[in-house]
Amino acid sequence: MHVPDGFLDAPTSVATGVIAAGAVALSLRGARRELAGSAAAGPTAGAAGPGAERTAPLAGLTAAFIFAVQMLNFPVAAGTSGHLLGGALAAILVGPFTGVLCVSVVLLLQAIMFADGGLTALGTNITCMALVTVVVAHLVFRTLLRVLPAGRSTVTASAFVAALISVPASALFFTLLYAVGGTTDVPIGSVAAAMGGVHILIGIGEGVITALTVGAVIAVRPDLVHGARGLARPLKLKVGGELVDAPAAPAAAGPAPRSSRAVWFAGLAASLVLAGFVSFYASASPDGLEKVAVDHGIDRGAEEHAVADGPLADYGVSGVDDERLSVGLAGVIGVGVTAAVGTGVFLVVRRRESARSAQDEAAARESTAGHGKS
Amino acid sequence: MGSGHAHRLHLHGHSPVHRLPAHTKLVAVLAFVVVVVSTPREAVWAFAGYALLLAAVARAARVPAGFALRRMAVEVPFVAFALLLPFVAQGGRTEVLGMQLSVSGLWGAWNILAKGTLGVGASVLLAATTELRDLLLGLQRLRMPPMLVQIASFMLRYGDVIADELARMRIARESRGFRARGPRAWGVLARTAGALFIRTYERGERVHLAMVSRGYTGAMPVLDGRAATRAQWSAALALPVTALAVCLPAWTL
Structure with a gap:
């Protein structure tokens, strides 16, 4: 659901626009590092130089993927169906910076090509749907990975929870923006409750689909999943009935802690x-x-605070x-x-x-x- | 770039509006929307004036009314929200058609409907009269980071390819007897999405290598050196300036 023009007042739109511009600028730099990093871990290692010229094709194609996956309809019940929002999926598959960047580009093109979401509300849309969703999903995902025992099922479970939380978080952030700069005085408490409730339901769907999709990718190309970088184990050889480390183990450990x-x-x-x-x-x-x-x-009956x-x-x-x-x-x-x-x-x-x-x-x-x- | 495949909002034509450089049109639409959004909502007549302005632009661009109105359907979810506002907002109540409605809620609904519709209308006209590729080059001319423009143009260029890939996967699923009925089908659909990601990402790697082998270094040469003349700027900016002329009395009155 894209915010149209005139939904929030001018100062809020400007402030979110500034935040969105900063976030996109930051993620442009971060994405270069993330996409270069996947070159080192992937099978094409050495073929690519520093990440600059990898960024545009890979981020562009990932944005196209998010755009396409939003067209994939998931039937819910009795003729209704929903689709993936893709923020959490992007954060887990390609990393937070590239995720913010790709979802922002999708939103930008939807605004100027398909008139979906107002031009003055573009900053709000990017902040709510690209920044908050991706960052919340990434933080939840990382935290869970750190707390839970390492393994493939942990990645899937963390993906579920991260996507589940990211959707109502985005909705609540929008409610917050509406409380700050809304053009109508609706009771914010009940709006927040309604928005949160509805979006938790949406979030469950998003979580299940995201987890299944991440699981499907991990099963085939675990090296492509940014969130599962740490999973790759050093190659083992069976020598004389005993497992030993392979001599030329590739740099399998995750990227250096950033x-x-x-x-x-x-x-x-x-x-x-x-x-x-x-x-x-x-x-x-x-x-x-x-x-x-x-x-x-x-x-x-309220008393003055202490x-x-x-x-x-x-x-x-x-x-x-x-x-x-x-x-x-x-x-x-x-x-x-x-x-x-x-x-x-x-x-x-x-x-x-x-x-x-x-x-x-x-x-x-x-x-x-x-x-x-x- | 995306020029080969016309997108569904574009309407090919050679009107004066079509011929204006894209960046002048972008600036004009943005300025127009800013003026619309900053108009006080009580000035109902000003919004009628804006609508007339847009209609005049549509006429100059030879965009049929039916085409523009059909493309404005993306707005519908927010119309539903706006219609809900009079029932939930607070403040003084008034009686409309036998229902107790909130006055501020009615104003809020009008505010969203009027400004949202005008914004969507302006965007639809912009998209209808401008090629995608020109829009992106216009953004670059307006100092959007070149890297962002490149990412967006890659997304556009391969968007149709990826969507076609998804369509082929759907055909493959259905020709094997699959029908999505309820959440039980999610596993299959999610595997489709996963496979699509892998294919897309690998395509990205191939595209990158192909481009590097042709001398790509991370920057695209700008071939379109067309700068806007003063006449073109003034033609494009006529829209927001007229809108401002409508807006000023709305503020002062």
Whole structure:
């Protein structure tokens, strides 16, 4: 479902447009690396140079695939049928950057060639359907892969959950945008409930189909599935009834752990823009829930929050008189604190992770050391 | 590029609108839509003016009304949403045909219907009068990253090929007695999608190698050096400027 023109107000459209442009620029760079990486792991290794000239054909063909797979109808019951949205599938098959890029290109062409989705709403459409879907799916997928035991069925199960969550996440993000910049004051709480409920149902279908499709690809060409890179095991030979490592094992281990710094900074920048700039427009009127509460008198019994006198109370910095500045500052500070806490938790978790995997790696290196480098 | 296969929205012709360079038309449509979206919704007459402007462009481009209206059907899901708004929105109520409807919901529905329809109309006219390839080159001229333009043109060039591949797979399935009835068929369909991905990706690798062997280095030469003249720019921008002239009194009144 593509958002048409006039659905969201101008500041929200501009803000999502900026986010979308940034996301596409970032994924252009990331996709080059991802598609070059698949050359190293795939059978054509060595034939291709650095990824620049691989990006356009492969990303273009993948976009064509997503475009085509959206035409594949899956019958549900009694004459109704649905189709794949493809965000999660793209994230798992070709990686998050290429996924964002391909879905964005599909949306762009749908907007200017098929008048599907408004031109001014293009940023909103890309943010909701390309960025949020792919990023959520990728994060859920990666997290599950890390937590669950490695194996083919884990990849399939993670693909199911990732696709299942990505659809309602996108719908809820759209509801959030609508709460910020909607042109009609509908009760946001019930809209969110309705959107979330419907999209969980859609998400189940999306999850099942995505998992089945990923499973089908893994069965034939596991090297093509970006999300299953770590699965390839070193080749073993049976010598004298005993399994030993093949002498010239190809670089089967997954790609070197990439720095998540780019993702981190992009997320932080987007949050800061949203919090510092867009929040002013949002807070001009009470949010939907507050409004419902006021209308129905629910908040009559509400007491002032314990930190009501705090420096950030009521989403404004006390001591700053300009309302716009105050709200923006509060948003920026809030994002900063959230990011700091989140990063801290992440670092602690990762340190424990890496301590564990370092032992595994050391053991693996010892076992391959005797066979020389490939 | 995609010029060989006409896409379903394009209407071949040689009208003055068809002959305008694509990037001027892109700018004009975008500016027009921005003007439409920023018009206050209470100014109902302004939207009538915009609709007349679009009708004039369609007439100049010799696009039949039936053709344009049929292509605007993509809007239908949001029409349904818009029709729902008066029932769920809050605010003062009014009685229409014996039903209690929300005033702000009615305005919201009108807002979405009017602006969405005008936006779709403008996009349909743009797509009807411009070749796909020209649209992409126009985007490149408007400083969209060349890599993005290349990806989009690869997608267009092979979109029909991939869709045909899917159609052949469907024929193969059906000639083996398969009929999709309910979720039990999903496994087969998902395997189709998986096979399609593998074939597509391998085709991408072949295309890449074929292009590299012909000297491709990651950048496409721009063969179309046609810059827009001042007359063409002013002809294209007549649409948004007139729309702005309609819009300004709507703001001030």
